[in-house]
Amino acid sequence: MAISRRAQNISPSPTLAITAKAKQMKAEGIDVISFGAGEPDFDTPENIKAAACKALGSGFTKYTATAGTLGLRQAICNKLKQDNALSYKPSQIIVSNGAKHSLYNAVMTLCDPGDEVIIPAPYWVTYPEQVKLAEGTPVFVKADENTGFKITPQMLLSAITDKTKVLMLNSPSNPTGAVYSRQELVAIAEIAIQKNLYVISDEIYEKMVYNGGRHVSIASLGDEIKKRTVVINGLSKSHSMTGWRIGYAAAEPQITAAMVHIQDHSASNPVSFSQSGAVEALLGSQESVKMMVEEFNKRRKVITAGLSAIPGIVCPEPGGAFYVFPNVSALFGKTAGGAVIEDADAFAAYLLDEARVAVVPGGGFGAPNNIRLSYATSMANIEKGIVRIAEAVGKLA
Numbered sequence: 150m151a152i153s154r155r156a157q158n159i160s161p162s163p164t165l166a167i168t169a170k171a172k173q174m175k176a177e178g179i180d181v182i183s184f185g186a187g188e189p190d191f192d193t194p195e196n197i198k199a200a201a202c203k204a205l206g207s208g209f210t211k212y213t214a215t216a217g218t219l220g221l222r223q224a225i226c227n228k229l230k231q232d233n234a235l236s237y238k239p240s241q242i243i244v245s246n247g248a249k250h251s252l253y254n255a256v257m258t259l260c261d262p263g264d265e266v267i268i269p270a271p272y273w274v275t276y277p278e279q280v281k282l283a284e285g286t287p288v289f290v291k292a293d294e295n296t297g298f299k300i301t302p303q304m305l306l307s308a309i310t311d312k313t314k315v316l317m318l319n320s321p322s323n324p325t326g327a328v329y330s331r332q333e334l335v336a337i338a339e340i341a342i343q344k345n346l347y348v349i350s351d352e353i354y355e356k357m358v359y360n361g362g363r364h365v366s367i368a369s370l371g372d373e374i375k376k377r378t379v380v381i382n383g384l385s386k387s388h389s390m391t392g393w394r395i396g397y398a399a400a401e402p403q404i405t406a407a408m409v410h411i412q413d414h415s416a417s418n419p420v421s422f423s424q425s426g427a428v429e430a431l432l433g434s435q436e437s438v439k440m441m442v443e444e445f446n447k448r449r450k451v452i453t454a455g456l457s458a459i460p461g462i463v464c465p466e467p468g469g470a471f472y473v474f475p476n477v478s479a480l481f482g483k484t485a486g487g488a489v490i491e492d493a494d495a496f497a498a499y500l501l502d503e504a505r506v507a508v509v510p511g512g513g514f515g516a517p518n519n520i521r522l523s524y525a526t527s528m529a530n531i532e533k534g535i536v537r538i539a540e541a542v543g544k545l546a
Contacts, residue, residue, distance in 0.1 A: 159278050163513035167497070171507035182534040183507040184522035187323060187472070189389040191444075194437040197388060197426045204425035213418045216409050217244025217397070221424045224431040225397050232355075233366045235380065237399045243408050244419050244427075248353045248383035248396030253279050254408040255349050255379045255398055256315075260285035264314035269300045270515030271474065273323045273351070280317075288313070289515055294465055294476060298325035302336040309340075315347045318367060321354040324514045324521040325474045326467020328358055331365045338367055338374040348378045353396075354470040356387040356438055359446050362468050368399075376401055386471075387438055388430045393423040445471050448524040448531055455535035456522075459542050471525045474511070478518035483545035490545065493520050504541040506534050 171183040216222065222239035229235040245251040252275070260266060262284035268276050270289045277287035290300045290308045305316070318337070320329040329337070341348050348367055355364040368378040383396030398408060412418075449467065456464040456475050461483075464475035483490045485503065490496050493510040497520055500506045511519035524531060 155282060155284070158281050160274075160513070162274050163509055167501075167507050167509050170501070174501075174505075179505060181501075181505045181507055182526075182530050182537065184524070184526065184534060185507045185509050187386075187523055187525065188391045189386060189441060189471070189525050190527060191389045191437075191441055193389050193393070193426075194430075194434075196433050197390065197430045200429035200433075201393075201422045201426035204422040209421050209425060211421060213421050213424060215413050215418050216242065216405075217419060218421075218424050218428075221428050221431075224428045225399070228431050229380070229399060233352075233380075234369045235366060235375070235399065238402075241402055241405050242397055242399050243405050243412065244395065244397045244424065245412060246394040246396070246416050246419050247385060248351070248381055249275060250394075250412075250416065251381045251383065251396040251398040252276075252349065252351060253282070254411050255381065255400075255404075256280060256283050256285070257411050258404060258407045259315050259347050259349070259379070261314075263312060265310060265312040266315040266317055267305065267308050267313060267346075268317045268515075269319075271298060271322070271325050271511065271519070272317070272515050273319060274513045276317050276319075285314070286312070291515065293516070294463070297465075298322065298327040298474070299329055299333065300337075302340055305337060305340055306344075309344050309346070313344065313346060315349055316341060317349050317351070319351040321357060321364065321467075321469025323354065323470055324472050324509075324511070324516075324519075326470045326472050328362050328364065328468040329367075331363075331370075334365055334367045335370055338370045341377055342373050346377065348374070349381060350378050351381045353381065353383055353386055355382065357442055357445055357471055358469045359442075359449060360468060364469070379404060384427055384430050389437075389441065390423075390426070390430065393420070393426060395419060395423050395427045445524065448526075448528055449473070451528065452522065452524045452531050452535065455531070456538070459535075459539045461542060461545075462538075471523055473522050473524065474514075474516070474519050475522070476518050477520055480542065480545060481518075485541075485544040485546065493517055496520065500538060500541055503544070504537040506537050506541070 168185040222242040260283040461479040497510040
């Protein structure tokens with residue numbers, strides 16, 4: 150069978166794989182606690198569902214413009230102005246089938262074969278795969294706990310070559326929860342301008358920032374960096390609308406126009422009635438967002454403290470998103486029964502088999518010493534899961 154080289158070069162998503170396995174085990178009647186999915190466990194707010202139902206009832210079920218309805222694009226402009234101090238026209242907005250789709254459009258628009266894309270590690274698993282689909286070259290800049298999982302200006306400069314085209318930036322971060330400060334972003338923006346780089350800024354977790362922190366969009370730091378930035382966002386995380394598939398991008402007119410052309414011939418428009426729900430999400434009450442973030446903050450504190458109390462696990466407190474990213478390398482080489490903990494993958498497999506707890510190994514994020522746990526699950530599951538992990542670790546010798 151003649152499978153394309155492009156398809157063969159793509160790695161499967163470890164997050165989707167572990168979530169699917171956990172769901173299968175649950176379907177078989179096994180009591181599994183899953184920390185795998187990057188998906189809020191709250192229902193979509195009622196006012197958003199009502200808006201979509203109203204659209205369905207009125208027959209709003211046909212194609213829309215490829216870039217999304219004018220009403221939604223205007224609502225996104227209002228949101229970007231109010232929340233991020235960014236001024237865009239509706240013609241500079243493209244709505245896609247989730248932020249992942251928006252990212253794909255941006256990468257395909259900016260990258261030619263051989264172009265290098267700098268990706269700070271740890272990174273979301275999809276970034277390098279999308280670059281490879283565009284036949285670009287992912288260039289990883291590795292950060293760790295010593296830099297708060299954030300790259301420094303010096304680290305960025307050392308990775309730039311004459312082939313570098315794009316910097317992929319994600320703040321707050323999946324998988325680490327790291328949040329870049331305004332000062333840190335100013336330094337990165339100066340380098341991007343100096344070195345003639347584009348920035349794809351994934352801001353999907355912007356609402357999940359804790360400890361009095363504040364999300365800053367790098368595009369808001371001046372006209373020059375704004376011209377070089379594609380802002381990516383969506384409603385999946387902030388409004389618990391993962392299945393609605395609404396993401397969006399904001400950029401310079403020529404970039405947005407090219408992204409629209411790509412979407413014309415791939416997915417066409419996002420779902421019509423989902424867009425109606427999205428307008429309500431952006432313009433309606435934001436109380437549900439505040440409630441979710443408050444609850445995530447409570448869970449964040451509990452899961453960080455619980456994991457940190459387990460010998461051999463080092464768990465920094467994340468500043469944003471809804472993940473913890475503990476280092477488990479102190480457990481490597483230990484055994485329990487016939488199991489040998491050789492790496493994070495082996496530890497994740499051990500937890501699933503021994504403790505019936507699903508976590509995602511860090512290798513797919515470019516961090517083989519870590520595991521990712523999502524605290525977008527109930528407090529009861531978090532507390533029960535920590536007990537199970539502690540018991541499983543206690544059996545290692």
